[in-house]
Amino acid sequence: xxxxxxxxxxxxxxxxxxxxxxxxxxxxxxxxxxxxxxxxxxxxxxxxxxxxxxxxxxxxxxxxxxxxxxxxxxxxxxxxxxxxxxxxxxxxxxxxxxxxxxxxxxxxxxxxxxxxxxxxxxxxxxxxxxxxxxxxxxxxxxxxxxxxxxxxxxxxxxxxxxxxxxxxxxxxxxxxxxxxxxxxxxxxxxxxxxxxxxxxxxxxxxxxx
Numbered sequence: 001x002x003x004x005x006x007x008x009x010x011x012x013x014x015x016x017x018x019x020x021x022x023x024x025x026x027x028x029x030x031x032x033x034x035x036x037x038x039x040x041x042x043x044x045x046x047x048x049x050x051x052x053x054x055x056x057x058x059x060x061x062x063x064x065x066x067x068x069x070x071x072x073x074x075x076x077x078x079x080x081x082x083x084x085x086x087x088x089x090x091x092x093x094x095x096x097x098x099x100x101x102x103x104x105x106x107x108x109x110x111x112x113x114x115x116x117x118x119x120x121x122x123x124x125x126x127x128x129x130x131x132x133x134x135x136x137x138x139x140x141x142x143x144x145x146x147x148x149x150x151x152x153x154x155x156x157x158x159x160x161x162x163x164x165x166x167x168x169x170x171x172x173x174x175x176x177x178x179x180x181x182x183x184x185x186x187x188x189x190x191x192x193x194x195x196x197x198x199x200x201x202x203x204x205x206x207x208x209x
Contacts, residue, residue, distance in 0.1 A: 001184040006044040009064040009072065013095055015102065019064050024191035025072040025105045029096075030112030031122065032078035035142040038174035039112060040065070040073060043183065050075060062099055071191060074099070074106075079122055100135060108190040109137040110183070111163070115144055115155050115171065119162050127163050138186050139164050145173035 012018050030036050037050040049065065063075040076096055100106065109130065113119060130137050141159055144152055152171060160169045170186065172179035 003045050004068050006046055006049055006067050009066040011061045011063050013061050019072055022105055023070055023072050024107045025074055026108055026187055027074040027076055027106060028110045029076045034112050034114050035174060036112050039142055039172060040075060042174040110140050111137040112140050112142055113159060115141045115147055123163060139169040140172045140183060141169050142172050144171040144178055145176045
């Protein structure tokens, strides 16, 4: 995928703040500190477009990025950070659930896990929730460069069995770009498939004329 342009579009906590253009959309979700921001930056060949932080739980909104004026990436808040107040966790949950269930242009989720950590209860809960609601996802296993190739295969297999779907998981390294081509190929497949992008309501079109 050749990146001609990639820029921050907007931040949102409710539907009326989402981008108004009807481009296909890919969302990224995973535990706090799983390497989500680094993965998105790597996909877009940008170093600092998506801000990374050493403080887990810092992102508390949905951040949208416009790619090539034809695609949106949605960076969702990380989950599973114990020090985040319970009230904030509940707010995140409602915000994310509303987005995932009602966002018509959403084509798939990149479900991100760390190769060095065994999947936990929250990861399993997310998988079961996605499956129950018929939401398509791509399983990406980050920080693959931190594990030897021999050991990598042994670690990926059980994660695939526990969290995967009918598609193979993609081992990914933001440092070496391992898996970048494979992940882009999967994203293009999801966004250029037969599923039609909903059109804006007629009143919205009239308002633009």
